[in-house]
Amino acid sequence: MDWLEDENVVRYLSDSRHVSRHIEQVVNRVQLPVLTHLFNQGGRFFMACDRHDRPVGFVRLVKNGADCEIVLVIGDRDNWGRRLGASALREGMKLAFFDMRAEKLIARIHADNTRSLKAFLRCGFVLESETPTLKSFAMSSERYLQRLREDTVDDPSGIYVTEIDQARLRNLIALEDDADVVDLEHEVERAIVVDSRKVARDVVTMNSRAVLHLDDEKMEVALVYPQDADGSAGKLSVCSSVGTAILGYREGDCIDWRMPHRTRRIRIERVLYQPEAAGDFHL
Numbered sequence: 001m002d003w004l005e006d007e008n009v010v011r012y013l014s015d016s017r018h019v020s021r022h023i024e025q026v027v028n029r030v031q032l033p034v035l036t037h038l039f040n041q042g043g044r045f046f047m048a049c050d051r052h053d054r055p056v057g058f059v060r061l062v063k064n065g066a067d068c069e070i071v072l073v074i075g076d077r078d079n080w081g082r083r084l085g086a087s088a089l090r091e092g093m094k095l096a097f098f099d100m101r102a103e104k105l106i107a108r109i110h111a112d113n114t115r116s117l118k119a120f121l122r123c124g125f126v127l128e129s130e131t132p133t134l135k136s137f138a139m140s141s142e143r144y145l146q147r148l149r150e151d152t153v154d155d156p157s158g159i160y161v162t163e164i165d166q167a168r169l170r171n172l173i174a175l176e177d178d179a180d181v182v183d184l185e186h187e188v189e190r191a192i193v194v195d196s197r198k199v200a201r202d203v204v205t206m207n208s209r210a211v212l213h214l215d216d217e218k219m220e221v222a223l224v225y226p227q228d229a230d231g232s233a234g235k236l237s238v239c240s241s242v243g244t245a246i247l248g249y250r251e252g253d254c255i256d257w258r259m260p261h262r263t264r265r266i267r268i269e270r271v272l273y274q275p276e277a278a279g280d281f282h283l
Helices: 016-029 032-039 086-097 114-122 141-153 163-175 182-190 241-246
Strands: 044-050 055-064 067-074 105-109 126-130 134-140 160-162 192-194 209-213 217-224 236-237 254-259 261-274
Touching: 016 192, 032 126, 044 067, 044 086, 055 086, 055 182, 067 086, 086 105, 086 114, 086 141, 086 182, 114 134, 114 241, 126 261, 134 141, 141 182, 163 182, 163 192, 182 241, 217 241, 236 241, 241 261
Parallel strands: 067 105, 160 192, 217 236
Antiparallel strands: 044 055, 055 067, 105 134, 126 134, 209 217, 209 261, 254 261
16 A cells, blocks of 8 residues: 555556555455455456565456456565566466466556566566557467476576476476465476486485475475375375475475565475386376
């Protein structure tokens, strides 16, 4: 609400003062569970946070038939120019295409809003139409998936998934509720796919056992399919937050992973067992 009262923040937003008044009225009259429901009517609304979990802006996704429109605001002016907008935009695309199943994501940006224009162009959006004051950009689901896979090749945070694991995980995702496996589907689709007999021995594949550090907590886990998960035995479902996070990473890798309410740092200390390295290709 404070951000929407800042003229420098809202100068390029349409009907921003009405939006600000509406948010103030809603916040003052309802409690959090109802507030969440109201903010997500017709789409998705989420806060954008920095790596220290401090809120710096928000993203609104509105479904319109097969398409989806995105509104992105970095409200904390101290964080302008740090490319947090592009990071929030990538999360918005993930939700739009893997959760809301949009065919096209649309952004309408004021012609003078240079920061937003640069952020959307960096993320691969294509100019569809323009007027002297407004530019309309779009990202199709096909283009999004293509860029997701191409960008992984030169990405130092790229992950590796075997052909067999990819096929099984895609079947699992098709049977699960979309909202529960959005991150998993994103990871599977961005992964570099390798032959089971050629995958590096220190990669966390399905049914691998590894020693992790979750922030300051050390644990030994096995990465398994949901039907085999057993928290007390250290068998971690690939659909869980930590399970999805470690899939495809290697010994020594560190991952900052957003979980409910906060970001956790995960370090893979050692892969104790990998089915492919042991010749157990039936697992």
